[in-house]
Amino acid sequence: MAEGSVAGAVREDRLWQRHVDMAKLGGTPRGGVNRQALSAEDAAARNLLGTWAKARGFATFTDTIGNLFVRREGTDAKARPVLSGSHMDSQPTGGRFDGMYGVLAAFEALEALEDAGVRTKRPVVAVAWTNEEGSRFQPGAMGSAVFAGQYELEDMLQMKDWKGVVVKEALVETLKAAPAPMRDGKPGFPLDGYVEAHIEQGPRLENDKKTIGVVTAIQGSRRYIVETLGEEAHAGTTPRAARKDAFAAALRVAQAMYEATTDKDDTLRFTIGRVDVAPGSPNTVPGKATFTIDMRHPSDAVLEAHEKKLKEIVAAKAAPCTAKIERVNAVAPTNFDPMVIDLVRAKTNALRLPNMDMPSGAGHDAMHIAGLCPAGMIFVPCERGISHNESENAVPADLAAGARVLVEVLTALANR
Ligand code: GLV
Ligand code: MN
């Protein structure tokens, strides 16, 4: 089959309409989505994907952490499959494309193969990984990490959201609402390759007027929870000197951390994204404060050195309160497979799409799957690089271009 003929079966209108349909599930008044992992909205998205899969005659199945797979058979049923996908959960004020694009591009690839009548040797499987965002349940990229054996299934099933709901219960509810045949045994099966499409979530492609990012690597990331403990007291009567104000302690710790993580070239990323103050009453001095830290850098050694600094700050700055810092997860930087990187670049060039090599600043499920098989990623632009925001936007032509590259790459991998 000639170069680009499977790509020619990618339908921009269909791919766009699928995004429109999915965006209704958890859609927010400001045009974004709130589709938390293992919520009713997540279940609705799973059901919709399942309905589309059924209509095309593709088999669906799930595993014990809830990852949802859609399989198109190859000519050799015993051959290891090639996998592609991303996630359908979102940030609380998330956009329509983060994650969902990767799932729908993979599904479009399956449909394009079907429409073009192309038989591949290996099965091609689309996946929607469970809880990539980690906004409801930490840690993020949970489904792919369990699949890859990076996190223990039993540990993850016990993780709680901020209301105390455990993953295990939420998963049972989700799978009841969105049933799919359960694959026996522990999550994970042999793969021959993995490619994930995603919006860039940054401004580089748009600024450089490129349609495709050939992703070479993902920076390392670590997440922490800091807790300060003081003493609840009356806000009107307790003198400053007698207070153990947990929020004041959290502020001192946080301020010192911002300073310690400021680097000259602005490579280190440090974010405090959630703060909780208890008991949360205007006229009680807070007895407890909790905040999250997300810290990222391309070098694990730099992350390690800064982790040490964060611990020193927690020990030094909390008095008269006490404080502790707990690491929730650590993912080392990922370098993608040169074979997949070269293949993505070659297929992009063959389709005459302007492109550039780039590392990923965001984390993706691909970082866990890269340890299992040759893996890579394809980026497409998003408007002004804005993501984790309800106004996140991308244009249909770019989404389709990424899907065209994806289907060409998957076809090549599936015929290896
Ligand atoms: C995923 O959304 C990340 O936090 O990088
Ligand atoms: Mn994502």
Ligand code: MN
């Ligand atoms: Mn995200």
